[in-house]
Amino acid sequence: MSEQKKQLPMNAKPSSGDNKSSDSSATAGNRPVNRMAAFRALLSYAKPHRWMFAAVFGSALLAISADLLQPYLVKIAIDDELLTGEHEMRKLLILGAVYLLMAVVSFAFGYLQSVFVQRIGQSIVARLREDLFRHITSQSMSFFDRHPIGSLVTNESSDTETISQFFTQVLVSLVRDGLMLILVVAFMFSLDARLAALCLLLFPVIIVIAIAFRRALRQSYQQARSQLSRVIAFVAENLSGMSLTQAFRQEKEQRRRFSEKNNNYLRANLREIRTSVMFNRTYDTLGNVAVALVVWLGGLAVLDHAIAFGVLYAFINYIRQFFQPINQMTQQWNTLQSTFVSVERLWRIFSQEPEVKEPAADQAIRPVPTAVRGAIEFNGVSFAYIEGRDVLRELDLHIKPGEFVGIVGTTGAGKSSLVNLLARFYDVRKGNIMIDGTDVKQMPQDDLHRLVGLVQQEPFLYSGSIIDNVRLFREEITREQAIEACRLVGAHPMIMRLKDGYDTRLSERGSGLSAGERQLLSFARIVVHRPRILILDEATANLDSHTERLIQQALQVVSEGRTTLVIAHRLSTIQHADRIIVMRSGVIEEQGTHEALLAEQGYYSELHAHSRRGGTMSIAEGRLSVQMDF
Numbered sequence: 001m002s003e004q005k006k007q008l009p010m011n012a013k014p015s016s017g018d019n020k021s022s023d024s025s026a027t028a029g030n031r032p033v034n035r036m037a038a039f040r041a042l043l044s045y046a047k048p049h050r051w052m053f054a055a056v057f058g059s060a061l062l063a064i065s066a067d068l069l070q071p072y073l074v075k076i077a078i079d080d081e082l083l084t085g086e087h088e089m090r091k092l093l094i095l096g097a098v099y100l101l102m103a104v105v106s107f108a109f110g111y112l113q114s115v116f117v118q119r120i121g122q123s124i125v126a127r128l129r130e131d132l133f134r135h136i137t138s139q140s141m142s143f144f145d146r147h148p149i150g151s152l153v154t155n156e157s158s159d160t161e162t163i164s165q166f167f168t169q170v171l172v173s174l175v176r177d178g179l180m181l182i183l184v185v186a187f188m189f190s191l192d193a194r195l196a197a198l199c200l201l202l203f204p205v206i207i208v209i210a211i212a213f214r215r216a217l218r219q220s221y222q223q224a225r226s227q228l229s230r231v232i233a234f235v236a237e238n239l240s241g242m243s244l245t246q247a248f249r250q251e252k253e254q255r256r257r258f259s260e261k262n263n264n265y266l267r268a269n270l271r272e273i274r275t276s277v278m279f280n281r282t283y284d285t286l287g288n289v290a291v292a293l294v295v296w297l298g299g300l301a302v303l304d305h306a307i308a309f310g311v312l313y314a315f316i317n318y319i320r321q322f323f324q325p326i327n328q329m330t331q332q333w334n335t336l337q338s339t340f341v342s343v344e345r346l347w348r349i350f351s352q353e354p355e356v357k358e359p360a361a362d363q364a365i366r367p368v369p370t371a372v373r374g375a376i377e378f379n380g381v382s383f384a385y386i387e388g389r390d391v392l393r394e395l396d397l398h399i400k401p402g403e404f405v406g407i408v409g410t411t412g413a414g415k416s417s418l419v420n421l422l423a424r425f426y427d428v429r430k431g432n433i434m435i436d437g438t439d440v441k442q443m444p445q446d447d448l449h450r451l452v453g454l455v456q457q458e459p460f461l462y463s464g465s466i467i468d469n470v471r472l473f474r475e476e477i478t479r480e481q482a483i484e485a486c487r488l489v490g491a492h493p494m495i496m497r498l499k500d501g502y503d504t505r506l507s508e509r510g511s512g513l514s515a516g517e518r519q520l521l522s523f524a525r526i527v528v529h530r531p532r533i534l535i536l537d538e539a540t541a542n543l544d545s546h547t548e549r550l551i552q553q554a555l556q557v558v559s560e561g562r563t564t565l566v567i568a569h570r571l572s573t574i575q576h577a578d579r580i581i582v583m584r585s586g587v588i589e590e591q592g593t594h595e596a597l598l599a600e601q602g603y604y605s606e607l608h609a610h611s612r613r614g615g616t617m618s619i620a621e622g623r624l625s626v627q628m629d630f
Helices: 003-011 035-082 089-137 141-146 149-191 193-200 202-240 242-247 251-303 309-331 333-350 415-422 445-451 466-471 479-489 492-496 515-529 545-558 594-600 603-613
Strands: 376-386 389-399 404-408 430-435 452-455 533-537 563-567 579-584 587-592
Touching: 035 089, 035 149, 035 309, 035 333, 089 149, 089 333, 149 193, 149 202, 149 309, 149 333, 193 202, 193 251, 193 309, 202 242, 202 251, 202 333, 242 251, 251 309, 376 415, 389 415, 389 430, 389 587, 404 415, 415 533, 415 563, 445 452, 452 515, 466 479, 466 515, 479 492, 479 515, 579 594, 579 603, 587 594, 587 603, 594 603
Parallel strands: 404 563, 404 579, 452 533, 533 563
Antiparallel strands: 376 389, 376 430, 579 587
């Protein structure tokens, strides 16, 4: 059953009762990254587009050459025609036509270059996003314990967009402006070698400025990105917990905390902008000083008849164009720095391997679902979310095929961990878990999750039609099978009251449907996917009595002949179970039927008495549902 595999990464949170902690691997997301190795890995995405890059280079070369020939044509017109007094109209018209042709060539190939670059950049980032999403969704639950959902959203959206800007802005600037700089220098030396050599003396100054600003720029970009990630993570977490915020009137406090994080991001962003503006304006000033120097020295040379006026005119144009590519490249410095930060963040994610690994191909055992009986064995299982703090200790538990088992215990007893390990959201540290004598580690996770079905207290519905939510987008499940499953759980009348019936589009998380209606659809999933082992998490807790009766009737059919596990908050929901497991501090304290455990006058009896005093005891009708506390 694949529902739990798709659902938990989106909404599962560590349960304080089982001593999970996001700090268990606090340093995992901050381990040093080899920047050059990460950048080489990024550039490997560009290899399939090498011929397109060649087209970009060729287009840029033609566009820039045509652009730089224009001042040279004006120089010829001034020195060879206008200042000589010949004024031969035919030559001027030819020069004008060539000038116009160069402008057209520059525009056409500049356009092609931009189109090619955008095509390359968007293709690379689309593939990168797909690989990142695939990598994130393949991670184990411990990964999501360590990484806030908002931070992962930032990785998938903002960081990949920054990398897109690297290919569409930084890369095109390096190609276009680098070529322009080389060609401008070549044209300047062809006009006057002494003036050109004088201008090249500015290169050491440019390098010194770049080095001076480099560290400040990098730090400012890192701080801004870090603050933005915190803002996004805070918003994502608060929106997902809005009901709790409103129930406890925490709006004012949460607004205060958001304002604090938002102001931190504002200050970091302004610091980034100030550093960037200072960096760019320094180059602007340097360019203006260079132009003034050329005008002064070149003007003196013209007055002394050392160079022609047309040469000075062309040289002034080239010196402006000399600083233009430098300025353009420096303006991309912030994007380049941001790209380095984003690449490091992404490769920290890519460098993490799932803790729960697929079995080797030659060792994998793929059970036939129809042949699975559903016998479950926990043999000497020990487990800890944090090293040295065991949640389960040397636990032995054997469940017969088709047995209905209730699991109870106080918060922190290890109930959730027990079923988390069965579904292999985590791996045991010691011992093993067997289904029909096969270690779950030997089963491909896809096969395991088809055998183990999960219904949570708060079912998750995807954006899409009702029919797709029931069959979870699996086309091999026919529409008729999905509709029959909905009939079985009593959801059909509710669905047919909707405007488009089974084709009704649901928004995120199924807003617009009541909790009971969402739960009915969740039960229909169980029916249509037919898992051999059922795990339900307080599945009837939020339902009205009528809807609960419908679900109980459906479960009586669905759970027949299948192994059923119950983790119950209310003891009343499991008192008709074949066996009740009572957990305490990671071990099985007691087990037996409801009546036998009460007769022992032990720990279960205390829990039962406490439950009765709390007024939560109620006798469920018919076959009890399977419930689990995640």
